[in-house]
Amino acid sequence: MTYSFTSLDKDRAHAFLVPYFGGALPIATMRVRAGRHSSDEHIPVMSVRTYLGPDMLRPEHHERMGGYEAAMSGYSEINGSKSFTRWMEVNARPWSVTSDASVAHAGQGPSSHAC
Helix, strand or coil, X not given: CCHHHCCXXXXXXXXXXXXXXXXXXXXXXEEEECCCCCCCCEEEEEEECCCECHHHCCHHHHHHHCCHHXXXXXXXXXXXXXXXXXXXXXXXXXCCCCCCCCCCCCCCCCCCCCC
């Protein structure tokens, strides 16, 4: 995914819902230390949290994931990653270890779209 190209604050964790086999994969970003002897430098990673089956998704989850196929279809074209980057920015929600990656945090994301 093109998380590094988004305008999202890389020092904050974000959650995304990605369509997968009729359901969704909640994906969360986090910063991790590469090794126990490394410096204080942390690298950003994306972690798949679980699988949500179709019966676990609400209409707002489907709306949040809307446009994924269109964004992915343009990914390999020139400037195609811009549409996917934009999709990620709209889909993103603030996330912490104690939160559910599929839950909305109204008014806290990069857009006003509900989860």
